[in-house]
Amino acid sequence: MTAGTALGVKAIVFDTFGTVVDWRGSVISDLGIWGAAHDINLDWARLIDLWRDRYNPQKARVRSGELPWTNLDELHHEALLAVLQDLNAPDLTEAQVMHINRVWHRLRPWPDSVEGLTRLKRNFVIGPLSNANVALLVNMAKASGLPWDHAFSCELFQHYKPDPETYLGVCRMMYLEPSQVMMCAAHNYDLAAARRFGLRTAFIPRPTEYGPSQTTDLVPEQNWDIIATDMIDFAARMGA
Amino acid sequence: MTAGTALGVKAIVFDTFGTVVDWRGSVISDLGIWGAAHDINLDWARLIDLWRDRYNPQKARVRSGELPWTNLDELHHEALLAVLQDLNAPDLTEAQVMHINRVWHRLRPWPDSVEGLTRLKRNFVIGPLSNANVALLVNMAKASGLPWDHAFSCELFQHYKPDPETYLGVCRMMYLEPSQVMMCAAHNYDLAAARRFGLRTAFIPRPTEYGPSQTTDLVPEQNWDIIATDMIDFAARMGA
Numbered sequence: 199m200t201a202g203t204a205l206g207v208k209a210i211v212f213d214t215f216g217t218v219v220d221w222r223g224s225v226i227s228d229l230g231i232w233g234a235a236h237d238i239n240l241d242w243a244r245l246i247d248l249w250r251d252r253y254n255p256q257k258a259r260v261r262s263g264e265l266p267w268t269n270l271d272e273l274h275h276e277a278l279l280a281v282l283q284d285l286n287a288p289d290l291t292e293a294q295v296m297h298i299n300r301v302w303h304r305l306r307p308w309p310d311s312v313e314g315l316t317r318l319k320r321n322f323v324i325g326p327l328s329n330a331n332v333a334l335l336v337n338m339a340k341a342s343g344l345p346w347d348h349a350f351s352c353e354l355f356q357h358y359k360p361d362p363e364t365y366l367g368v369c370r371m372m373y374l375e376p377s378q379v380m381m382c383a384a385h386n387y388d389l390a391a392a393r394r395f396g397l398r399t400a401f402i403p404r405p406t407e408y409g410p411s412q413t414t415d416l417v418p419e420q421n422w423d424i425i426a427t428d429m430i431d432f433a434a435r436m437g438a
Numbered sequence: 439m440t441a442g443t444a445l446g447v448k449a450i451v452f453d454t455f456g457t458v459v460d461w462r463g464s465v466i467s468d469l470g471i472w473g474a475a476h477d478i479n480l481d482w483a484r485l486i487d488l489w490r491d492r493y494n495p496q497k498a499r500v501r502s503g504e505l506p507w508t509n510l511d512e513l514h515h516e517a518l519l520a521v522l523q524d525l526n527a528p529d530l531t532e533a534q535v536m537h538i539n540r541v542w543h544r545l546r547p548w549p550d551s552v553e554g555l556t557r558l559k560r561n562f563v564i565g566p567l568s569n570a571n572v573a574l575l576v577n578m579a580k581a582s583g584l585p586w587d588h589a590f591s592c593e594l595f596q597h598y599k600p601d602p603e604t605y606l607g608v609c610r611m612m613y614l615e616p617s618q619v620m621m622c623a624a625h626n627y628d629l630a631a632a633r634r635f636g637l638r639t640a641f642i643p644r645p646t647e648y649g650p651s652q653t654t655d656l657v658p659e660q661n662w663d664i665i666a667t668d669m670i671d672f673a674a675r676m677g678a
Contacts, residue, residue, distance in 0.1 A: 333613050348575075
């Protein structure tokens, strides 16, 4: 029996952006090809970095109650309009802006994600526990073959991570004890919150998530229940 | 091009009890085997018929606001306790009552369901739109290989069908127009509501859902967009 199977875990939920999909690489590649075909020449690496910079402050405004519940597609849209202005982008049609905003629905998984998840699905209920909204998660899974059992989107709980309503919301919805649910993430802050609320934890490093000069989350910062090199190694450690 | 592909449907949602799974047959078989092994001798056919009789009045109390939102596992539990009393059942432990209540998580699909859904999943987002709660739907899918993309449980909308919040909730959550979403059901009332709110409709008869002497829903009562003989025929008519 491996360490993983001894834990009594029934369901595993996954951070998605960064842990399962390569959001930065996907956005640059997807919009690079599209932009070239439509003669829209923007520095897409710069665009995604500015876009993502606005993400934590936006979430903080929702989490503090300054903004009412607003889902991620809507936050992305608001931030995108500001970033396009910052970049002095050429005038775009509404359909073009929507196509850019929907790039998050088309993110591609890391090379090991689908195989690892497919193995884990045989033994566990698996789903994203992501700040992304349901449509984004379902469309992304559909496009890439992510074999989720259910999208435990934060939209269902009307709270963003790391609010307790998200982690404990999954437990309550599935009639599971926190110790029967494992959070898997490439981000130490997410696992620290999950552990605080009683969930099991699994860390997978994604050292190029933020690009070649990433400085954060390169190593596990606590003795997480499982520390794996990638999703396939994680599946093996869980006996799947 | 078949009639189905011409409709512009992006997502198909399914009534589950009766349309996808054989609830009455499953309960009688599952609890019959379990009861025999544990020396609990009840008339399981009588139990399931009495249990199901309480379902519509319970839903009506939630829909009218007389009861606050209560999910289906909880409604089932309340009704089960009353039915056990009606049947003068022997004393059962709490774990035994829970095992009986959880039989809904173990319902088995009709023989054509998994093959038809697996084909439909290639071309459409598919999910249950069911009065059942998320845990029930996810556990049921897991046990039987129902390949849902997402469980659009009525629990997410805190309303039971045929309230508009359920059908329109799926459209809103997925950023789809009602005409891009199809409701598939073995029940005319469910399709009548879906059509009233602008969704597409598909009927599959399940003439033994309520047992051998069923008198309702034997035939389509309106010219539904698709009328199929079973889930495989439905997939074929949708070009999948």
